[in-house]
Amino acid sequence: MENEIKKLLEDVKNGGVSVDDALLKLKAQPFEDLGYAKVDFHRKTRQGTPEIIYGESKTPEQIIGIINSMLKNNQKRILITRLSEEKAELIKKEFDLEYFSDARIGIIGGISEEGAGKIVVATGGTSDIPVAEEAVLTAQFLGNKVTRLYDVGVAGLHRLLSSLDEIMDARVIIAVAGMEGALASVIGGLSDCPVIAVPTSVGYGSSFEGLSALLSMLNSCASGVSVVNIDNGFGAGYIANMINKE
Amino acid sequence: MENEIKKLLEDVKNGGVSVDDALLKLKAQPFEDLGYAKVDFHRKTRQGTPEIIYGESKTPEQIIGIINSMLKNNQKRILITRLSEEKAELIKKEFDLEYFSDARIGIIGGISEEGAGKIVVATGGTSDIPVAEEAVLTAQFLGNKVTRLYDVGVAGLHRLLSSLDEIMDARVIIAVAGMEGALASVIGGLSDCPVIAVPTSVGYGSSFEGLSALLSMLNSCASGVSVVNIDNGFGAGYIANMINKE
Amino acid sequence: MENEIKKLLEDVKNGGVSVDDALLKLKAQPFEDLGYAKVDFHRKTRQGTPEIIYGESKTPEQIIGIINSMLKNNQKRILITRLSEEKAELIKKEFDLEYFSDARIGIIGGISEEGAGKIVVATGGTSDIPVAEEAVLTAQFLGNKVTRLYDVGVAGLHRLLSSLDEIMDARVIIAVAGMEGALASVIGGLSDCPVIAVPTSVGYGSSFEGLSALLSMLNSCASGVSVVNIDNGFGAGYIANMINKE
Amino acid sequence: MENEIKKLLEDVKNGGVSVDDALLKLKAQPFEDLGYAKVDFHRKTRQGTPEIIYGESKTPEQIIGIINSMLKNNQKRILITRLSEEKAELIKKEFDLEYFSDARIGIIGGISEEGAGKIVVATGGTSDIPVAEEAVLTAQFLGNKVTRLYDVGVAGLHRLLSSLDEIMDARVIIAVAGMEGALASVIGGLSDCPVIAVPTSVGYGSSFEGLSALLSMLNSCASGVSVVNIDNGFGAGYIANMINKE
């Protein structure tokens, strides 16, 4: 950014750019303003860079508007999270969208599991799978190889121990669990890589919609565990990609 | 109790007891009223049955008063919990009291590890030991054999697994842990006996004085785990005795 | 388990088992992996041992898959908890399932109230009955005799006192109550056996979905009371069996 | 008040009072403003009516200032609550103050247990006594007869039942208890008079400084129970007087 400013100032000096134009450029908005949303292009917008839309509280019309704005700006691959089946149906009429109902994710432009990635996504139980799939698809969309270890909760430790190889071998592990969230600590104790813990709202009574798992994970006695919001599979997949990529 | 009433009524019929005396007996108080405390003798008071005093918010004078009342009623063995070192010193001047500073427990009449007991007390870390010792001494005072498994937290799973024999062999296990409290779930998954989980107030930040461990243990995904109050080592030892005895 | 390892090592020494085969066996998974679930057979799998499925967040198809895997492994008797009426209807088409709508429990292979069990299940009010029934059926399925004491809340103490005989006589008592949860303390004070307290989400306003009863039970002034999660009738029944059996 | 206004208007009409004087009177402050406090005399100030000062966060100088203002206005009897021993010592140098260290209450002008009062104050345990004494002294200061029932917690039900006569006979009962607060419900179920429940901060762990007892009492399954703030013995005594007096 500094370089761009320097270049601009030199252009002003050279007379190549007028003062008013320079001023305008310095203030120029690196996003398109759709009124209800400011579509963001401030990452280096080389062709094909994946973009992400949070679908939860947007109308299908708004999502379609944002997709159009993105495609117009050469974003060929788009991930839409928290997308309900109903909205997905409407969007499919306009674009070539692949929909994953478990993870409530829609993808335009396909997955590209290209890289050297070694991300493991583990769940405590069967009911944590939707959140885990959100993490898996996000990581895959961003170009990582992912291994699934589902239903390896700590109440049946041998199930987890039988996958020790995958755990030992990972660059990042995403531990998805509700109820008491002990999975993160146990995995954290077995591995030497960063563990991203995702509490889920699975459970009842004093699980308090995921609060129990959240607190448990924040207090993990194993070093190397950090935590994202309850049910935030997308966030975990996104961070895992950041760690795995460089 | 039914029998006693029947006996009493027959005595009335036989004239052995007057109506007024019977009435009095039916209302008789099975405890001594010291004003500030009603010392309880309603358990069958055969000689030597152990008695327990909760020392926390009682003055040394009150505790001494209660001990005297108990001794007078033939209670030879007495356990005092939550007893500070200062109070213990004062009480020692009056009675033959053994004091355990870690567990903050005082005992009159000694421990009698008589029985067929197979109680295991495990802790997640070093800092959980005082609470664990309260459980151990309570269980021992009530006549159980106890095995200690300290510092076997889930972040170093091999430490716990190396004690699998003791865990497999127990009649009851007391799992004492702060922070994320995962120990209870992991032990619950490894054993086939009842696990009594004791959350401790060990930890900081979002452990919220033991709340995190408490919620975690209540939401254990392992069957067979029940929970007592934060730091309630005494309660766990007392229940373990009840389970182990019959 | 130790013996199995010893046997294996001796087989290796004798040449009866190759090194690679032994290695494989040591890592062998004692469960069937259905992808969405790892069906667990690590308890000694003698014919007919009862198995349990948590039905809440599983699809009927998943439950049917798990049942088939169990039957294939010679599990003749199966308990399914948190089973909705709709799912039960679908499962009934495939298997000989008995459904209890109050307790939301389905059973394959029948109840076998065989044993010497003396478990009492008490409730504070009429509305706590569904949770209590979950406990009753679980305990009966696991082979215990159960006595029901319903609607004996502490606001009408004489109702509870009129059942003193059953309370005095029990090996374990399960106290199920919402609102202020005082039932556990009062029963705990009247009996000499372990009391498993189950807070229920019955109530309104500041009962906060069972939190009030939960805290009340954790703070019971009666010794001998431990607590399970809100509405966790199954857990209470399971623990009561553990205590009652040996 | 209406009458006073009418009288004033008639005086204006008659010329007995000027318009400006009337305006002044209508705005006149029925209290003395000491800067840091506005001492209140808006209750009909007949000679000797008892007055109350909340001593907690006032300096001894401020309390002395308020007492002087009261005495000047013919308040002969004064109750000071939440008064520390240190402050009491300083105040004693100026006035004839009786100090009760348990209840942290100071009284000028003595107690006058005059009336037909039948107030019962019960506690669950020994540690609830200070809060109970605050209630007792407040009620006595306001002219009520009070019966103490201390250490009658529900874990030893026979201790409570042996005082059934007093409970049956009361006009109001104040139930003071920490931990699980079940005392209020049990007493509420045994009596036909209003029960004022006072949760105390006695307990540890998940009692959360009285929150557990507070919630428990608010959710009492017994009709007739209302609740005041944690440790608010004064408030309970004050309300009991209101109910008992008329």
Place this chain on the structure above:
Amino acid sequence: MENEIKKLLEDVKNGGVSVDDALLKLKAQPFEDLGYAKVDFHRKTRQGTPEIIYGESKTPEQIIGIINSMLKNNQKRILITRLSEEKAELIKKEFDLEYFSDARIGIIGGISEEGAGKIVVATGGTSDIPVAEEAVLTAQFLGNKVTRLYDVGVAGLHRLLSSLDEIMDARVIIAVAGMEGALASVIGGLSDCPVIAVPTSVGYGSSFEGLSALLSMLNSCASGVSVVNIDNGFGAGYIANMINKE
């Protein structure tokens, strides 16, 4: 009760009653056990005494069973709280029930506003009226005269002040308010009688379903205020009757 026991013992002595019959009588249940409910008759059951059923979590069949049991025992007047319109319709087919949809209350045997009662029921806003009506009807059913002061919240103080006469004149005041619950404090400061505060779940955001009003009322700076559970209009009406009656 003491007299009854004395009488019984004398009958035993006289031979008028056999020992076994006496034993039976002493243990006799003063309620009818319907299985799902123990209908309570332990109050002196003179003809026509009003009885109360909590309708929330009972089926219409259970309610009808309880009504029949009561009528059989000569309870002519019955109040059913938390009764939905649907259940009321079904019950109306069997009995002569009057239904109040605002308060969700059903009454058999009519209201009898007989007494010297001077109960005021005030609400902060229009939305608090349903809870207030539950209190009004309960108090009227139990034989009290009630004055309604609705929508007199503290944000428009003159509305409240214009009803000062009613407030000054009451024997008990029930203050029903959601949001910040300040009504109880202001009324408490204006009156000399007991104020029963009922927090309501009216509000949004940080009112947290009535928690804000509840805490506010518990911390009232006015003496004389006690609190019942959120939305507990019935409880307030019941206590107001207890205070007003004697």
Place this chain on the structure above:
Amino acid sequence: MENEIKKLLEDVKNGGVSVDDALLKLKAQPFEDLGYAKVDFHRKTRQGTPEIIYGESKTPEQIIGIINSMLKNNQKRILITRLSEEKAELIKKEFDLEYFSDARIGIIGGISEEGAGKIVVATGGTSDIPVAEEAVLTAQFLGNKVTRLYDVGVAGLHRLLSSLDEIMDARVIIAVAGMEGALASVIGGLSDCPVIAVPTSVGYGSSFEGLSALLSMLNSCASGVSVVNIDNGFGAGYIANMINKE
């Protein structure tokens, strides 16, 4: 008010007003009592002053009654907040009502963006817009000019910085944001005018229905930020008007 009282007293003195009439006037209610609501006219009721109705928990009939009462009293312009589409349809049949479905606001008598107002309303995301629109319409209805800055959340700081001019120039800023609520702090740090922060219930998991944003805003490290209730767009618009007007 003082002047009115003085005038009244002089009239009494002059005989222009009788004592009884004066008394009546002093007690006269400055509102109309509709039974379910007391419609308030205590603000100086000059013709055309806008009035506001909180529509949430009122029936359409009640709202229509209140509107009629207002129109009768010469209130020509009325704002109705928290008005559902269904209720709006019914009210439209009676009055000339304009309805804004996003903000759930109905307006009679139109908006009058008359003044010197410079209020900025900013949102963190697209989903915060409904709450923001409630604030915008309220402020406009009360006669202020409003600038909208939507979707300028802190995760894309350049979007916010590109609107620095509007932020620098405002007399008041309303910052509407859910999730972590950081918008208020960042805007507070950039501007020199009062910032009214409105937390929204947008988010999931540990946002706890807006609690996270609420706490975040209350703890803003920027001076000049005050906070209203979660989702309380109306309150923010109303206060902004108060600040902007004088």
Place this chain on the structure above:
Amino acid sequence: MENEIKKLLEDVKNGGVSVDDALLKLKAQPFEDLGYAKVDFHRKTRQGTPEIIYGESKTPEQIIGIINSMLKNNQKRILITRLSEEKAELIKKEFDLEYFSDARIGIIGGISEEGAGKIVVATGGTSDIPVAEEAVLTAQFLGNKVTRLYDVGVAGLHRLLSSLDEIMDARVIIAVAGMEGALASVIGGLSDCPVIAVPTSVGYGSSFEGLSALLSMLNSCASGVSVVNIDNGFGAGYIANMINKE
């Protein structure tokens, strides 16, 4: 800021400023970096503008360092909040500091109550005065006239009503109250200006260190009330100045 950038660019064009110098200026830090603190001068730094230091968690050495940095930059008047007596003593040795122990505020350069300000600061009780004084001194330091209304809590409404003139006349009111925090609502209903509510941590039991007052104030039924953090007198004074100034 835009103008400065424009000016800079024109200077570059004119050759008056080199490209590198311009770049430097654009990046120049408008603060001094002391290592432990970055002292901020980005407000227009005309001579004598007051500056503020949050003293709580800074060492005396750090505060002295910051003061020196400020004085060097021509800040003649400095306000230090949350300053303990001990730190103040040390600072006094270096600078001409006036210390207010109640408000825990230190001031260099004096107060200048210059303006047209009409700010009212009201407290519910005597114990809220320290927080109120923090607000008063902050507002006075920033050049506002302030009226104190102390101990006017809602339990004695006449004390508040006797100051109606001041309340009616204010441009802003700061309402400081603990316990149930009703003061803000009542004042909000009586006045037509913005009310800034400051909850205080005064109280005990279920006041939960100010939480009760905070929630109460956020849920105020009076329009025009916004809230700052618990005990944040400084923040309230700062905002009041912002509102009052323009």
Place this chain on the structure above:
Amino acid sequence: MENEIKKLLEDVKNGGVSVDDALLKLKAQPFEDLGYAKVDFHRKTRQGTPEIIYGESKTPEQIIGIINSMLKNNQKRILITRLSEEKAELIKKEFDLEYFSDARIGIIGGISEEGAGKIVVATGGTSDIPVAEEAVLTAQFLGNKVTRLYDVGVAGLHRLLSSLDEIMDARVIIAVAGMEGALASVIGGLSDCPVIAVPTSVGYGSSFEGLSALLSMLNSCASGVSVVNIDNGFGAGYIANMINKE
């Protein structure tokens, strides 16, 4: 581990190891049991690998015991966290310990800032520095280069923006902030690397000992942010090392 087992089995086959010895080895404890602690050596124990001791709840004697056990096992470099000044003094007498009082960290064997590390540690304010220093020292001890950006809170955005270069250039950023915790979101929006957020207990009132910052960070609207426990500087430094190393 697999290889070790394979080797062992081959040794058994070859007769190099007896069956019983093999069994013993398979169960051998890779740690030293000190009674109060099990010192862990299960990471590959090559000479000089750094080891970490959590000092908080251990006595100086226990810490010295653990250090001795580590040194004996060839751990030359040791980090001790949460070490009070008093304990440090005692330990210094035995070992060559460097103590950092701000971070409460003790180090044996020195720091080795060897690597390619580019870790940035930023704080919102001056008071967050102790927690930040714990992170800095941990990361440096583990061999990373660290850049400090202190006091760059979002209320003065230009301070943060002036360090954009460091932020853009980092491999991992640790964002340490109390109060509203907005720093993590703003940094997360400016950078493309993983951000580890550390809430601190700095603040007062509704910051609730760090809860406000914790919730804020968990709800960050910026992707790439994960969170550790309140004040857990060590954990953040440890994870940052994991991410930075490979």
